[in-house]
Amino acid sequence: MFRRIGTAVVRHPVWTIVAWLIAAVAIVATAPSLPSNSDESSFLPKSYESIKAATVQDKAFPAAFTPSAIALYQRTDGSPLTAGDKQDVARITAQLGKEHIDQVQKVVAGPPSADGKYTMTLVQMDDRTAGQPKQADAAKVLRQDAKKLAHGTHLRVRVGGPAAQALDQQDSSKRGDALIGIGTFAIILVTLLIIFRAPILAVLPLVLIGVVSAIANGLIAYATKLFDLQANSSISSILIVVLFGVGTDYFLFLMFRYRERLRAGDEPKQAMTEAVARVGEAIASAAGAVIIAFLALTLSTLGFLRQMGPALAIAVGATLVAGLTLIPAVVSLIGPRVFWPSKSWKSEPSNARFAALGRGVQNRPALTAAVSGLILLALSLGTLGYKATFDLASGSMPKTKESMVVQDQMQKAYSAGAAAPTDVYLTSTSSTPLDKNTFTAYTRKLAAVDGVAAARLAQVNQQGTTADFTVTLKYEASTDQAIDTVQRVRDTAHTDAPTGTRAVVGGLSSIYKDIDTAVNHDYRTVFPVAALLIMVILGLLLRSIVAPWYLIASVGLGFGATLGSTVWIFQKGQGHSGLMFLLPVIMYLFVVAIGTDYNILMIARLREEAREGRTPREAAGMALKHAGPTVAAAGFILAATFATMMLAGNALLTEMGFAVSFGIAIAAFVMAMFFTPSLTALIGHAAWWPGHADRATHPTPTTGSIPHQAVGHDDKAAHDPSGRHN
Template identity: 85%
Template sequence: MFRRIGEIVVRHPVWTIVAWVIAAVAIVATAPTLPSTSDESSFLPSSYESIQAAKLQEDAFPSAFTPSAIALYQRTDGAKLTKADLKDVDRITRELGGKHIDQVQKVVPGQPSTDGKFTTTLVQMDSKNAGQPKQADAAKVLRTDVKQLTKGTDLEARLGGSAAQALDQQDSSKRGQALIGIGTFLIILVTLLIIFRAPILAVLPLLVIGLVSTLANGLIAYATKLFDLQANSSISSILIVVLFGVGTDYFLFLMFRYRERLRAGDESKEAMINAVGRVGEAIASAAGAVVIAFLALSLSTLGFLKQMGPALAIAVAATLFAGLTLIPAVVSLIGPKVFWPSKSWQREPENARFAALGRGVRNRPALTVIVSGLVLVVLSLGTFGYKATFDLASGSMPKTKESMVVQDSMMHAYSAGAAAPTDVYLSSTDNSPLDKAGFTAYADKLAAVDGVDGAKLSQVSKDGTTADFTVTLKYEASTDKAITTVGDVRDVAHSDAPDGSKAVVGGMSSIYKDINAAVNHDYRTVFPVAALLIMVILGLLLRSVVAPLYLMASVGLGFGATLGATVWIFQDGAGHSGLMFMLPVIMYLFVVAIGTDYNILMIARLREEAREGRSPREAAGEALRHAGPTVAAAGFILAATFATMMLAGNALLTEMGFAVSFGIAVAAFVMAMFFTPSLTALIGHAAWWPGHGDRAAEAAPAGHPETLTPARRAEETDREDRDDREPVVDEQAEPRAR
């Protein structure tokens, strides 16, 4: 099948390229705008208590005041506010309300801090558009206006709150995307120049993947709108890395095999057809594992991950299709000139490093398994210290952003939980008015919960069937202590609700607690489903039941090592209170899916060597000798590409960039090169049970000319002549078409 694909695109390269360009233009021109939200509550389904509380608030208190933006004032000299300062704040508040800014429904004065150095203006916006870009635009106008209105006074003002955080997150995301894009471009360009010493080959994948990127983004926008999914600005940054990183990997696999066929004497177009035919199954299987893993995110209960999964799956599928059609078409038009001005493509370079590594694996597989496995186990110990943090806003931007400065200032000037209080909604079960006589006692019970700074009745609905109790915690909303406390508040609110009533608890801490529960659900659902589906792909590719089991076990060990290293570096080393809550899920999928790619390439090459009559140990050594350079080059580029996410300057992408790049490095340089081939050598023929995937196709002796193609016979003869010399990128780890 893959050879047939190669024949079609190579025989009709111009039409293939034209079809891609037309499809990209049509999709980009008609695709809807990709929606985005920074509202954490939108990531949860309606079955969670925090979402039920938000719905109850909307129904019972449609005009309830919940600030979306907070203007925080203090004197420029840091002294206590004077009466004149407070008058200026009142004036500014009135004038802001009189501007009738879009989305702004109400502007009211807030309470001064207990030390008298701070006071606030509270701004309510349309709750139906919470987290949407239009409220970020409103925050931008508010920020400009409030600074303008403080001119000529002794005050300085900063704008915080959820709308301002969305604005700062948006700006930070644009800057991060630019840095990631530039870093990715330079890493791929420089690395490909070093590998091929050919400017055309260095630039070509960037141009091709750029075209694929525009098409993929259009398809993602269609899917997001069609399935009513949520989007987050961080997804765009991840997409850049996935498209260019994975796309470059597939480009390398194809070009190495194309160069191999040219060296074997194939005519240019025939070389590309053979390359697609031989490498196609491995690339398709590797991409299939990634797509399946990403689609498993659709089972997540979090809207952010539910959207990310299909988006990344679409991106990888588009990259796969380009790798099997667009890249072969373009390269077949250019021919061997694609390697200009280098002449190295005409001969196999000499190097003994991977030959030596291959001999080490062949001669001491048990020692190699023990040493590499011990490294993974030791790193995995760090997972026991893992803690999660749930503040997606502060994790998505630097602490120096204005909204983050406001949040930190309010935590010190007011009660830490004052910026995001918890609401307990008590509602009648039979639609009759609540008995107000028990409200004071109920509020006292809520206030008595350990970790609560205070509780009071805020309002009662017009029909008297719902009461809102505001509970202020002693801790900032996203901290572990706040999440634990809100769980205790829920217990008291539920158990002590007066007869004939029921309670639901809302607010940001309640949302974070539900997100924590949702993530734990995803651990139990997404992880095993992704692993099972990837094992099915491995089983179909390798025609084995045993090999997929230990391959997935090794990748799981790599995941543990990656998470452990990330915990040690960011929690223990950098002093982070915890890692972003979705990091383990994302890391698992990237490390498992992409890590499996390199295992696929190595184990497929090992099988190929075994089919030529070599013993399991000899096959493992030869697989590392010839596939090692390919895995090393691809692993380095992909790891370095993901590492560019650390340039974004926020905790979420910094942690994610390190974790995924480290995981890929472990997958390529520990698992695929040492652990997997050594373990396969030890298991021997049983690794391919119940099939015989490692047995020679013919009964002739190993390496006998009757079992080989003419090109392969020439390669074997050359190999015998240079037994002690090592080709750097002689061949790839993909299975050959039979």
């Protein structure tokens, strides 16, 4: 099949390119736009308690709100607020409410601090647009107007809260995004220039992947609208990384094989046809494994993972089609001039370093497997100390940002949980009103929970069937302590609820608790399903039920080694309280899914070498010699690209950049180069059981010789001038 695809594309390169350009223009011009939403509660299904609590609040207390923005006031000299200061605060609060700022629905006075040095204004925004960029814009206007209104007074006013944090995150990310973008392009350009010494080849993948990116984004928008999927523009940055990472990998897989066929003496068009025929199955299988892994995210209970899976799968699907059609068409049209001005494509290099590594694997496979396996296992031990943190705001921007200053000051002046209190909603299970005589005892029990700073009855609805008890925690909403406290609050609220009532606990800490529960559930569901489906892909590629087991085990070890190393460095070394809770999922997306590409490429080349009549150990050595440079180049570019995220200057992207780049390096330079080929060499022919995918059509009678007739099909250029098979 892949030979037919290669033949068709090479015969009609212009029509192939024109078809892609027409598709790009049509899709980009007509695709709908994607919405944007970063509201944490939208991530969860309605079955979780925090969402049930939000539903109760909407029905019983439609006027109640959790502030989207908080204006915090203090005197410029740091002394307690005077009566005149309080009048100025009241004036500013009233004026902000009269300005009808977009998204702002209500502006009310907040409570003063216990020491009298601080007070606040609470701002409600439209909960239907929570987390969207328009609320960050509203926070920007609030800041400007509040500072203007405070001009001429003795007050210093700062605006914080979720909307202001979103604004500061946007501002903070601009510099980081610029550095990441420049770093990514520079790394790809420089590395490809070093590898091929050809400017056309260095620029070509960036241009072609740019076209694929435009088409992929349009297809995602169409799929979102057609199938009513949840998707938003917030995943665009991840899409870019996936497209350039996967696209560059497939480009390198194809170009290394194209150059190899040219060196073997093939005519240019025949060389590209042979390249697609020989590496097409590996590319398709690698893409299939990545697509399956991404689609497994649709099994997640978290909305942002369910929306991410199909989008990433569509992007990889578009990249796969481009790798088998667009890239071969463009390169075949240019011909060997694509390597200009380098002449190295004309002669076969010795590949001395990779040949030496191949001989090492061939001669000592047991030692190689043991050493590489022990390294992965030792690094994996760090996973035992993994802790998750939900404090995405402080992790994604410097502490000097205004919203972070507000958060820090509120934790000192008020209870740390005052900015995002927890609400316990007590509802009658019948239509009869609640017994108000039970409220005092119930409030006392909530206040006595370990980790609670205070509890009070906030309000009762008009029908008297629902009561809202505000519980202020001692800890900031996203901390582990707050999440643990919320669980204790839930236990008490449920157990001590008066007869005939039902209690649900809401608030930001409650949402984080449910996200934590959902993530742990997904780890037990999504990961095993994805692993099983990837094993099916590997089984179909290799016609074996043995090889997929140790291949997926090596991927699992690579995942463990990556997470463990990240824990060692950031939690143990730098003293972080925990790692971003999304980190294991992100590692799964990039390290497990994309890292599997290198295993597939290496094992496919090993099978090809074995089919030429080599013994299992010889095949492993030759596979490393010839596929090693491809894996090394692709792995280095992808790892270095992700490492640029560490330039952004915040903890979140530093952790993410290190984890993903280290994981890809492990996948390329440990798993694919040493662990996988050495295990395959040790297991021998049994690795391909029950099939015989590694058996030569015409076995050679002499061990170690390279049979000229082994390839068997129409490979008339299989024997290159240097006397070896390809």
